[in-house]
Structure formats: C-alpha cells, structure tokens
Amino acid sequence: MLPRQRPPGRPRPPSGRLAAYWALLGAQARSQAAYRTSFVVDLVGNVGATVLDVITVLVIFGVTRELGGFTFRETLLMVGLSACAFAIADLLVGNVERLPRYVRTGLFDAVLLRPLGALPQLLLMDLPLRKLSRAVFGLAVLVVAVGSAGIDWTPGRVALVLIAPLAGVVFFGSVFVATATVSFYWTESGELANSITYGGKDFTSYPVTVFDGWFRAAFAYGMGFAFVSYQPALALLGRADPLGLPAWAGWAAPAVALVAAALAATAWRVGVRHYRSTGS
Amino acid sequence: MSVIEARYLRKEFTVRVKAGRLRRVKRTVAAVDGVDLLVERGEMLGYIGPNGAGKSTTLKMLTGVLTPTSGEVRVCGLRPVPERTRLALRIGVVFGQRSQLWWDLPLRDSFDLLRHVYRVPADAHAARLRRCRDLLDLDGFLDTPVRQLSLGQRMRGELTAALLHGPEVLFLDEPTIGLDVVSKQAVRGFLGELGRVGDTTLVLTTHDLADIERLCRRLVVIDHGRVVHDGTIAALHDRYGSRRLVVADLDAALPEPPELPGAPLRGVEADGHRLVFALESTGAAEVVAALAGLATLRDISIVEPDIEEVVARLYGRGEGPLVDASGAAP
Numbered sequence: 001m002l003p004r005q006r007p008p009g010r011p012r013p014p015s016g017r018l019a020a021y022w023a024l025l026g027a028q029a030r031s032q033a034a035y036r037t038s039f040v041v042d043l044v045g046n047v048g049a050t051v052l053d054v055i056t057v058l059v060i061f062g063v064t065r066e067l068g069g070f071t072f073r074e075t076l077l078m079v080g081l082s083a084c085a086f087a088i089a090d091l092l093v094g095n096v097e098r099l100p101r102y103v104r105t106g107l108f109d110a111v112l113l114r115p116l117g118a119l120p121q122l123l124l125m126d127l128p129l130r131k132l133s134r135a136v137f138g139l140a141v142l143v144v145a146v147g148s149a150g151i152d153w154t155p156g157r158v159a160l161v162l163i164a165p166l167a168g169v170v171f172f173g174s175v176f177v178a179t180a181t182v183s184f185y186w187t188e189s190g191e192l193a194n195s196i197t198y199g200g201k202d203f204t205s206y207p208v209t210v211f212d213g214w215f216r217a218a219f220a221y222g223m224g225f226a227f228v229s230y231q232p233a234l235a236l237l238g239r240a241d242p243l244g245l246p247a248w249a250g251w252a253a254p255a256v257a258l259v260a261a262a263l264a265a266t267a268w269r270v271g272v273r274h275y276r277s278t279g280s
Numbered sequence: 281m282s283v284i285e286a287r288y289l290r291k292e293f294t295v296r297v298k299a300g301r302l303r304r305v306k307r308t309v310a311a312v313d314g315v316d317l318l319v320e321r322g323e324m325l326g327y328i329g330p331n332g333a334g335k336s337t338t339l340k341m342l343t344g345v346l347t348p349t350s351g352e353v354r355v356c357g358l359r360p361v362p363e364r365t366r367l368a369l370r371i372g373v374v375f376g377q378r379s380q381l382w383w384d385l386p387l388r389d390s391f392d393l394l395r396h397v398y399r400v401p402a403d404a405h406a407a408r409l410r411r412c413r414d415l416l417d418l419d420g421f422l423d424t425p426v427r428q429l430s431l432g433q434r435m436r437g438e439l440t441a442a443l444l445h446g447p448e449v450l451f452l453d454e455p456t457i458g459l460d461v462v463s464k465q466a467v468r469g470f471l472g473e474l475g476r477v478g479d480t481t482l483v484l485t486t487h488d489l490a491d492i493e494r495l496c497r498r499l500v501v502i503d504h505g506r507v508v509h510d511g512t513i514a515a516l517h518d519r520y521g522s523r524r525l526v527v528a529d530l531d532a533a534l535p536e537p538p539e540l541p542g543a544p545l546r547g548v549e550a551d552g553h554r555l556v557f558a559l560e561s562t563g564a565a566e567v568v569a570a571l572a573g574l575a576t577l578r579d580i581s582i583v584e585p586d587i588e589e590v591v592a593r594l595y596g597r598g599e600g601p602l603v604d605a606s607g608a609a610p
Contacts, residue, residue: 019399032390109345112364274347277337277345
C-alpha cells in the first residue's frame with residue numbers, strides 16, 4: 001500500500017545521519033521555545049552554580065593567603081579550568097543523568113527503535129540549551145583566570161591552555177556517561193551518580209594538596225580528577241608538583257581523558273546489552 | 281527466506297525475591313523460554329498470550345531492544361541487537377503504551393523529523409504521508425501538539441509514524457489498547473488494508489481477540505514463555521472442539537429433542553422453543569433443512585465459535601510446547 005523506496009539494507013552515507021542528529025537538535029530547540037519564560041529563567045538561574053564556585057574561593061582567600069600552598073590567582077586558574085570544562089560537559093552530556101528516568105518509564109525503548117545511536121539521541125533529544133549560559137560564564141572565568149595568573153607563555157603552554165579544557169570536557173563527559181550506565185542495572189541510581197560527578201567537580205575546584213589520604217588517592221589518581229585542573233594548572237604556571245608527580249603530568253590530561261572516554265564507551269555498550277526494559 | 285526467524289529464543293531475567301526479613305534470594309526467571317518462530321513475507325501474525333506470558337519480551341528481542349539470553353534471531357536477515365540501527369530502517373514498531381512522537385511538537389513536525397531520522401527521500405515521504413492522511417483521517421489534528429491529542433488520534437499518529445519509512449515488517453504491541461470503538465475500527469480497517477494490498481509483514485500482539493479475528497490468519501499463542509499454539513484460528517477451534525452453532529427458534533416445542541447426524545444437540549432453551557446444535561461434520565444448510573422437515577422454524581442464526589473462550593482454556597496450561605504442525609500456516 002505504501003510505496004517502498006530503496007533496496008533494503010544498503011548503508012546510508014554519514015551525512016544523512018548528521019542531518020538526522022541536526023534535525024533532532026532543532027526539534028529540541030523548538031520544544032523548549034514552547035516554554036519561553038521558564039527557558040529565560042533557567043538561563044539566568046544556571047549561571048548561579050558557577051558564580052557560587054567563584055565566590056567560595058573568594059571567601060576562602062578572604063581568611064587565608066594560601067590554599068594548599070597555592071595563591072589566589074593560581075587557585076583561580078584551577079577553578080577556571082574546572083568550571084569551564086564541567087559547564088561545557090554538563091551542557092553537552094549532563095543530560096545523560098536523565099537515563100534512569102528513561103529506563104524506568106520505558107522511553108529508552110523508543111530510543112533503541114530508531115536508526116540512530118542511542119547515546120547521541122539521548123543527549124540531543126533533551127539537550128538543555130538553558131545550560132548554555134553557564135558554559136559561557138565558565139569560559140569567561142577561565143579567560144579571566146588565565147589572564148591574571150601571570151603565565152610565562154611558551155608555544156607549548158599556549159597549546160596546553162587550549163587542550164586542557166577540551167580534555168576536561170571529555171573527562172567530565174565520560175564521568176557523566178559512566179555513572180549513568182549504572183542505571184541499566186539499578187534503576188534508582190541517581191544519588192550515586194551525582195556524588196561522583198558533582199563530588200568530582202568540586203574536587204577539581206581546589207588544589208589537590210588540600211585533600212588527604214585515601215580520598216585524595218582515589219579521586220585524584222584512581223579516578224583521574226587531578227588531570228582536569230590541578231596538573232594542567234601546574235604545567236601552565238611552571239610549578240613543580242608538591243606531591244612529586246613529574247612536570248609532564250600536566251600534559252597527560254588528553255591521554256587520561258581518552259582513557260576515560262574509552263572506559264565510558266565500554267560501560268555504555270555493556271550497559272545497553274543489559275538493558276531490561278520495563279513492563280509490557 | 282523468512283522475514284522473521286527465531287530459533288529457541290530465550291530471555292532470562294534475574295529477580296530478587298524476599299526470603300526472610302532482610303535476605304533476598306536471586307532467582308532466574310525465563311520470560312521467554314525457547315520460542316521458535318518463522319514468519320514469511322506478507323504474513324499477518326497474531327501473537328497472543330496472557331499478561332506476563334512473554335509477548336512483549338519476544339517483540340523487544342525481535343526489534344533489537346533486548347538482548348536474548350540464548351537462541352538465534354534474524355529479522356530481515358539481520359541480527360537485531362548487533363545490527364540494530366540497520367534493522368530499525370527496515371521495520372516499524374508501534375507500542376500502544378509508548379510514544380514515538382515528540383510530545384511538545386505538532387504531529388506534522390514529528391512526521392517531518394522522522395523523515396530526517398529515517399533518511400527518507402522527500403517525495404516518498406510525501407506520498408506515504410498523503411496516503412496515511414487519507415486512510416487515517418489525520419487532517420483535523422496535524423497541527424495539534426501531540427500532548428493535546430486524544431488517545432485515538434495519537435494512535436493514528438503513531439501508526440503513520442511507524443510507516444513513513446516504508447518498513448518491511450510492522451510490529452504492533454497492543455495497538456488498540458484503551459481505544460474507543462470507533463478508533464478501534466479505524467485502526468483495524470487501516471491494518472487490514474495494509475495487509476491486503478502490500479507485502480508488509482505484520483506481527484500483532486493484543487488482548488483484544490477481535491483484532492486477531494479481523495486481521496490475522498495465523499495465530500501464535502504463548503504462555504509461560506512457550507508457544508502453546510501455532511496455526512490458523514480454525515485449527516485452534518478444531519483442536520479444542522469449539523464449533524459453530526446453529527440456533528433454531530421453533531414455533532412449537534418438539535415432543536422430544538431431534539437427533540441430527542453430524543450435528544449433536546448442545547442445548548434446549550426457552551421450554552423447548554430454542555434448540556442449539558453444534559456443527560461437527562455437517563453444514564448449516566443440512567441442519568436447517570432437516571429441522572424444517574420436523575418443525576416450523578421462526579428464526580435461525582449461526583453463532584461463530586467464541587475465540588476468547590478457547591484461548592482462555594489455552595492459557596494457564598502452558599506445561600510444554602504443543603506446536604500444532606498440521607495447523608501451521610504455509
């Protein structure tokens with residue numbers, strides 16, 4: 001009855017797929033425009049969290065001159081790297097936090113029934129454009145921090161200041177995805193995911209030297225959060241690591257991010273295979 | 281080659297069962313327990329079973345949503361989970377209780393989005409949409425946001441959405457659930473048309489057996505994860521001895537109930553004014569002719585066997601597979 005148009009099973013050109021993702025993004029923008037006022041309110045409200053991060057550091061330096069052996073300007077560089085990377089990752093990937101709801105309500109079924117990757121769909125279908133404001137503000141904090149840190153510029157450091165935030169975005173994005181996959185096994189997993197993503201983010205706003213013991217070992221090196229802001233900031237500032245890691249550790253950020261991305265991708269793929277769907 | 285091939289398809293879930301106050305014991309439950317299914321191109325298959333029998337789980341394994349625990353599956357020659365996105369281009373799925381549409385956008389926008397998602401050429405898309413608009417009467421609500429549609433309108437939208445890319449197989453999970461009579465008719469009429477004209481293969485799960493009777497020649501009944509019947513609806517009636525009935529209203533009661541060859545008397549009602557015969561090995565015409573020779577007939581009616589009753593008897597006895605090879609569709 002309905003005419004069919006093509007020999008089945010022939011792979012499509014990738015451009016078709018990109019156009020499909022682009023169309024999904026457009027639909028998302030239009031859906032959000034349906035709630036214009038709340039969109040503007042969210043846009044403003046979302047800057048709040050990052051403003052608070054900066055204020056916290058200001059307050060701390062109101063009572064002390066050094067934090068874990070670092071000056072205000074040095075610490076602000078870490079805050080900037082962390083805030084910028086997190087805000088952009090949160091804009092692009094943070095949405096995966098909604099996975100538990102998708103799994104619980106069975107909406108994930110609909111995602112799997114479409115001829116597109118499940119993860120990109122999930123991210124695009126609900127892309128929180130209201131978080132755009134926070135990403136822009138995070139970037140602004142980074143620019144100010146870099147400008148005021150008194151960095152002795154070399155070509156390598158110029159490259160690093162561009163690469164480190166990107167590596168941070170990939171790293172935080174991987175953390176978002178990896179923690180969200182837990183909900184494939186355990187539907188009520190939201191709190192656990194939050195404690196790692198937001199806990200990790202707060203961790204990267206301060207010099208690692210502030211923390212101690214197993215907590216530092218686990219978050220900084222076990223999970224790799226030291227490579228988001230602390231190690232790159234040391235390399236940019238040309239400071240030796242008080243904790244003894246060599247100078248090139250700051251340059252390891254992209255490698256750490258790629259490892260994190262590979263682990264997250266694997267966790268996602270295994271998770272989807274374990275998806276149980278719900279009800280009928 | 282069959283469009284759908286499933287061999288010893290099995291899906292296990294682990295559930296935690298309370299054992300004592302705090303202890304929980306892991307138990308493995310097979311939701312689908314060794315289902316074999318071959319469906320040919322253009323077939324319309326009814327896939328039914330009581331709640332929790334494994335219908336939806338089977339469908340989800342056939343469409344790439346769930347990974348089978350064991351067994352072989354091919355749909356359109358593809359392995360559903362590893363080749364999920366390629367398969368998705370060639371099948372359409374309607375889950376009565378899930379939506380494929382964009383909640384906040386007008387129906388028209390959802391259709392346009394799906395054109396991009398499925399990479400359908402504009403002219404083919406337009407032709408299919410025009411056809412669905414006519415057959416499903418969509419024009420009145422094409423510009424309404426999906427969240428404001430009635431269930432019947434939304435279901436017509438879902439059907440269209442599932443067909444715009446010209447799928448070879450259409451999977452329908454409870455497409456008439458919760459619909460009013462008129463919408464049900466519309467959906468059934470549309471699916472019937474689809475089955476008659478095209479070579480689209482249709483797999484339908486439902487609790488409404490009227491859907492099956494209207495649409496499907498072949499019926500697969502599943503219970504406790506196993507196939508307990510696979511064949512035509514007639515074969516099912518044969519197996520469980522359900523017969524068409526001839527109900528005869530007489531002007532005056534006969535002194536004693538008549539005996540007709542091949543049509544045993546099933547009941548005497550209204551003080552002998554109404555006789556009910558089961559058509560076992562004879563036709564309705566012979567019964568009526570024989571009765572007319574015995575008494576004055578006021579009214580005659582023929583009652584089709586009640587499929588619900590047969591199926592109800594079938595449910596709950598799923599001790600093992602009882603595939604009826606003789607009744608299987610070609």
